Amino acid sequence: xxxxxxxEVKARAPLEHARSRLxxxxxxxxxxxxxxxxxxxxxxxxxxxxxxxxxxRLAPGRVELTYKGPRRAGPVKSRLEVTARVVDAQRIxxxxxLLGFKEVARVRKRREIYELRGVEVALDQVEGLGEFxxxxxxxxxxxxxxxxxxxxxxxxxxxxxxxxxxxxxxxxAASL
Amino acid sequence: xxxxxxxEVKARAPLEHARSRLxxxxxxxxxxxxxxxxxxxxxxxxxxxxxxxxxxRLAPGRVELTYKGPRRAGPVKSRLEVTARVVDAQRIxxxxxLLGFKEVARVRKRREIYELRGVEVALDQVEGLGEFxxxxxxxxxxxxxxxxxxxxxxxxxxxxxxxxxxxxxxxxAASL
Numbered sequence: 001x002x003x004x005x006x007x008e009v010k011a012r013a014p015l016e017h018a019r020s021r022l023x024x025x026x027x028x029x030x031x032x033x034x035x036x037x038x039x040x041x042x043x044x045x046x047x048x049x050x051x052x053x054x055x056x057r058l059a060p061g062r063v064e065l066t067y068k069g070p071r072r073a074g075p076v077k078s079r080l081e082v083t084a085r086v087v088d089a090q091r092i093x094x095x096x097x098l099l100g101f102k103e104v105a106r107v108r109k110r111r112e113i114y115e116l117r118g119v120e121v122a123l124d125q126v127e128g129l130g131e132f133x134x135x136x137x138x139x140x141x142x143x144x145x146x147x148x149x150x151x152x153x154x155x156x157x158x159x160x161x162x163x164x165x166x167x168x169x170x171x172x173a174a175s176l
Numbered sequence: 177x178x179x180x181x182x183x184e185v186k187a188r189a190p191l192e193h194a195r196s197r198l199x200x201x202x203x204x205x206x207x208x209x210x211x212x213x214x215x216x217x218x219x220x221x222x223x224x225x226x227x228x229x230x231x232x233r234l235a236p237g238r239v240e241l242t243y244k245g246p247r248r249a250g251p252v253k254s255r256l257e258v259t260a261r262v263v264d265a266q267r268i269x270x271x272x273x274l275l276g277f278k279e280v281a282r283v284r285k286r287r288e289i290y291e292l293r294g295v296e297v298a299l300d301q302v303e304g305l306g307e308f309x310x311x312x313x314x315x316x317x318x319x320x321x322x323x324x325x326x327x328x329x330x331x332x333x334x335x336x337x338x339x340x341x342x343x344x345x346x347x348x349a350a351s352l
Contacts, residue, residue: 042275044220054275067271082270085263092260095243099218099230 007078009145011154013133015123018152019112022123025151027116033059037107038093039163043100053163054101056092063089071159105170107162119148129165132158183254185321187330189309191299194328195288198299201327203292211235213283214269215339219276229339230277232268239265247335281346283338295324305341308334 038056047053051070056063062085069080086092097103108127113120122134133152135145149157160168214232223229227246233239238261245256262268273279284303289296298310309328311321325333336344 043218045276052274054271065268065271067274069274080274082267082274084267084271087261087263091258092241094258095230095241095260098228098243098245098256098258100221 007137007140007142007145009135009142009149009154010158011133011149012156012158013131013149013153014155015112015125015131015133018121018123018133021152022114022116022121025116027114027121030113030115030120032110032112035059035109035111037109037162038103039105039107040096040101041104053161054096055163056086056089056096058089063087063092065092105163105166107166109162116148119145121148121152124162126162128169129162183313183316183318183321185311185318185325185330186334187309187325188332188334189307189325189329190331191288191301191307191309194297194299194309197328198290198292198297201292203290203297206289206291206296208286208288209235211285211287213285213338214279215281215283216272216277217280229337230272231339232262232265232272234265239263239268241268281339281342283342285338292324295321297324297328300338302338304345305338 036058038058040054040056041047042052042054045052053066053068055066055068057066064083065086066081066083072078093103110125112123114123115121118139119135119137122136124132124134126132133149133154135149135152137145140148158165212234214234216230216232217223218228218230221228229242229244231242231244233242240259241262242257242259248254269279286301288299290299291297294315295311295313298312300308300310302308309325309330311325311328313321316324334341
């Protein structure tokens, strides 16, 4: 398995503040992109129970299919993540549907990606959810990630995925 | 859906003879490649009953994931086929396994692909199965394909897929 375990911290944070702190710290802006993430249900497995996810990410010039395994407990997120690049988004969508996978939600965001001493920092403006920072590293310790998140202005750690937040919002809207 | 319905004739035929007939008819050799096809079972659907297939084709410089729908009856094969190109074979294999798809067989062959007036003709040397020709077109009529197959030296039409032939051989070997 070439899969790597992702260690990640996510928090609500005002992006303008985080952006200027990153600049002060000497972070390098890697890229800015509009991402549309399509999430699927499994034909015979309840991902909300198994805590897995299947996502097709559509970004300009890049299409990626990602499997995410169950999260481990703790303030720092750790889960198996395997990503394969795909050439044609429409075709892979059709194949997934024909195999019984169903689209459950789309998450749209504008993401700025920075690199700071081996840590990837994403500033996310998520449609309908607000502003978040996400720190990810395969080298740094959980403690280091949490410290950096605080320095960038983290207001509240978030254990939920954007997908879960979107589904929850949809649920509350439906029960109004 | 951008998917196209494939119309196809497959037959056992000596390749040396077919090759020289193709040359006489003015066919163009498109490419020759070694292909390894990995077939999967579905996590909760019995493909041998639904007559579907999921295949990952590994060829030099090209990786393709293909869904095949149920075949329609008749000497000329017709089935829905959707193919998506993938960048990284190992990663997509891992994702499929994590989603519960299991590898059931590999079919290895040397394929020469010719083009003759809108018909794609493949000369296949299939490991463990022998020599076959496959004619495929999205324009020609079933009758035209069958006529061409005869001219190329078709000995016996084959309705089974290579996967089915491989599984059948394995079954007979197991029952010896």
